Amino acid sequence: MDLLQLWGLARRNWLVLLASLLAGLAIGAGVSYVQPTLYAATSTGYVVAGNSATVGDAFAGSNLAAEKAGTYLPLVQSRSVAEAVAEELEVSPGAVSLQGSTEGVIFRITATAPSAGLARDMADAAIRATSIEANDLETLTVSGESSGRTVIRIVPVELAVTPSQPVSPDWTRNLIIGLALGLMAGFGLVVLRHTLDRRVRQSADVEEITQSSAMGVVPLASELVDSVSLARDRGAAAEALRQLRTNLRFVSVDNPPRSIVVTSANQSEGKSTIATHLASLLAESGQPTVLIDADLRRPVLAKHFDVDGTVGLTQVIAGSVDLADVLVPTSQDGLLLLPAGRIPPNPSEIVGSGRMESLIVGLSQSYMVIIDAPPLLPVTDAGLLAVAADGALLVVRHGKTRKEQVALAARNLAHVDGTLLGFVMNMVPKKDMGSVVYGYGYGSYSPQYYYGEDGSRKRRGEERAARRTARRARRQDGDVVPPQHSAPVHHEAVDEATRFVSAEDLLEQPSGHAGPTPKAPPAARVKFPPVR
Incomplete structure (x- = not known):
C-alpha cells in the first residue's frame, strides 16, 4: 500500500483517526494526572587528585581524578549515602532518590523529591555524604584501618538551586506521546479494517473477479427513488445512467444487445431502480423500449409506476391474456411496462419456459427489452432469463456486496452459459466516486455537464x-x-x-433528424409476434 492509498484511507476514515487521536490524548492526560509531582535539583562537586606543583603533576592529577570520578558513581546510590542523607534531613531512606553523573573531573548528583526545597536540600546533603564516603575509602589501608591521608577527594563546588518547575509529570511529552500512539493505533485499525473488509468498494475489484467491464458508476441520489424517469434531469445520477446507456450500445458493435437482464447478487442492491431508469433513458433517446417485471417473487415495478400489476407476465405466459392487452404505457414516451401479474407458485418454471424465451425474442425484434430479474444467489430465475436474453447486467452495491458474492453470481451465470455484459456500481456515495473509479486517494468527481442553467x-x-x-x-x-x-x-x-446540448444527445438523434424525440407506437397498434 503506497502513500496515495494511505491518504485515501485516511480521508475515508477520518472519524476513526480523530477518535484514535482523542483517545491517545486522553490516555496521555490520564497518565500525567496519576503521576506524582516531583522536583529535581542538582549539586556539583570537583574531584581533586594530587597537587599542581609542576605541569607534569597537574596533568597526572587531572587524569587520575577523571578516572576516579567514574568509580565514585556507585557510591551515590549506596545504602550508606542514603542513610546519611536521610539522617541529616530526617526522612526515611526509602524517600531518598539520587542519580549521579560525571563529565571529566566534574561530579554531579541529582536528587528528586516531592517538594522543591526537599530536592535542593537532598542534593546538597548527597554531595557531602558522597564526598565523605569517597574520602573514607581512599584512606583505607590493606588492614582495613584508616590512614587519615589521601591525595584524592571530592570537593563540593556548587550547591543546588531551588527548582521552579516540577520534572514530573511532563504534560507536554506525555500528550505528544499519546497523540503519536493514538495516530499509530488509528492507522493500524484502518489498515486492518481495510485488509479484512471483503465488501466491494472499487470497480477494479469487480473487474478482476468477473473479468468484465464497468458499464457505469451510479451515485447515491434521492431522485433515483423519487421518480421513474430522469429524462429532464441533468444531475450526477442522471448523467451516470446516460453513460451506462451509451456503454451498453457499444458493448458489442457488431451485435448490440436487444434484450438485457438486470440482476444483482442479493436483494436490496438497486437492480429494479437501475432497470427502471435505464429503460426510461433508452426511450428518451428515441428507442422504443419494453420494461418487463420478471421478478415474480417480489415484483415492484407496478408500484413504482403506480399501475395495476395484477395482470401481466404470468397471464401472458399462461396464454390467458394477449400481450397487447397488458402492456401499459408510461409517462415516458416510447416506454411500455409489462407488469409481473399474479405471483405464481412456480416462478422458475415460468421464466425458464419456451414461451418466455419466445416472448423476449419476439419483443426484441421491434423493441429494446429491459428485464428486471430476481437476484442470482437466492434463486435461479435470473440465470434462466439470461440464457433467453442477449446478456445480463450485474448491479453491485457499493460497500455492501461482498467479493465472494460477486464471484458466485458470475459463476452462476457462467454455469448456464449466460453472457455477462458488464456490471454497474450502484449507490456510491458522492465523496467516494473518485476512489471507486480511480482507486483510493482520489476525491469525488461529477459527470455533470453545463446545460445553461438559470443560476x-x-x-x-x-x-x-x-x-x-x-x-x-x-x-x-x-x-x-x-x-x-x-x-x-x-x-x-x-x-x-x-x-447547450451534450454531445451524447446529438449522437443519439438519427442522422438528419432535428425534430422532437420520436415516440413509440401506441400499444393498441403494435403487432406482437405470436407466443408459442
Whole structure:
C-alpha cells in the first residue's frame, strides 16, 4: 500500500483517526494526572587528585581524578549515602532518590523529591555524604584501618538551586506521546479494517473477479427513488445512467444487445431502480423500449409506476391474456411496462419456459427489452432469463456486496452459459466516486455537464460580459456613458441563446433528424409476434 492509498484511507476514515487521536490524548492526560509531582535539583562537586606543583603533576592529577570520578558513581546510590542523607534531613531512606553523573573531573548528583526545597536540600546533603564516603575509602589501608591521608577527594563546588518547575509529570511529552500512539493505533485499525473488509468498494475489484467491464458508476441520489424517469434531469445520477446507456450500445458493435437482464447478487442492491431508469433513458433517446417485471417473487415495478400489476407476465405466459392487452404505457414516451401479474407458485418454471424465451425474442425484434430479474444467489430465475436474453447486467452495491458474492453470481451465470455484459456500481456515495473509479486517494468527481442553467452566478457573469461589451462599443464610438446606465440584460434571451446540448444527445438523434424525440407506437397498434 503506497502513500496515495494511505491518504485515501485516511480521508475515508477520518472519524476513526480523530477518535484514535482523542483517545491517545486522553490516555496521555490520564497518565500525567496519576503521576506524582516531583522536583529535581542538582549539586556539583570537583574531584581533586594530587597537587599542581609542576605541569607534569597537574596533568597526572587531572587524569587520575577523571578516572576516579567514574568509580565514585556507585557510591551515590549506596545504602550508606542514603542513610546519611536521610539522617541529616530526617526522612526515611526509602524517600531518598539520587542519580549521579560525571563529565571529566566534574561530579554531579541529582536528587528528586516531592517538594522543591526537599530536592535542593537532598542534593546538597548527597554531595557531602558522597564526598565523605569517597574520602573514607581512599584512606583505607590493606588492614582495613584508616590512614587519615589521601591525595584524592571530592570537593563540593556548587550547591543546588531551588527548582521552579516540577520534572514530573511532563504534560507536554506525555500528550505528544499519546497523540503519536493514538495516530499509530488509528492507522493500524484502518489498515486492518481495510485488509479484512471483503465488501466491494472499487470497480477494479469487480473487474478482476468477473473479468468484465464497468458499464457505469451510479451515485447515491434521492431522485433515483423519487421518480421513474430522469429524462429532464441533468444531475450526477442522471448523467451516470446516460453513460451506462451509451456503454451498453457499444458493448458489442457488431451485435448490440436487444434484450438485457438486470440482476444483482442479493436483494436490496438497486437492480429494479437501475432497470427502471435505464429503460426510461433508452426511450428518451428515441428507442422504443419494453420494461418487463420478471421478478415474480417480489415484483415492484407496478408500484413504482403506480399501475395495476395484477395482470401481466404470468397471464401472458399462461396464454390467458394477449400481450397487447397488458402492456401499459408510461409517462415516458416510447416506454411500455409489462407488469409481473399474479405471483405464481412456480416462478422458475415460468421464466425458464419456451414461451418466455419466445416472448423476449419476439419483443426484441421491434423493441429494446429491459428485464428486471430476481437476484442470482437466492434463486435461479435470473440465470434462466439470461440464457433467453442477449446478456445480463450485474448491479453491485457499493460497500455492501461482498467479493465472494460477486464471484458466485458470475459463476452462476457462467454455469448456464449466460453472457455477462458488464456490471454497474450502484449507490456510491458522492465523496467516494473518485476512489471507486480511480482507486483510493482520489476525491469525488461529477459527470455533470453545463446545460445553461438559470443560476444567479451564471447571470451575474452574463451581465458583466454584456456591460463590458457595451462599454467597448461606446469607446469606439467616442460616447462615454457611466457603466451603471448600460442597457439591461434580458435573461430569457441570453438563456435561450446560450443553451447547450451534450454531445451524447446529438449522437443519439438519427442522422438528419432535428425534430422532437420520436415516440413509440401506441400499444393498441403494435403487432406482437405470436407466443408459442
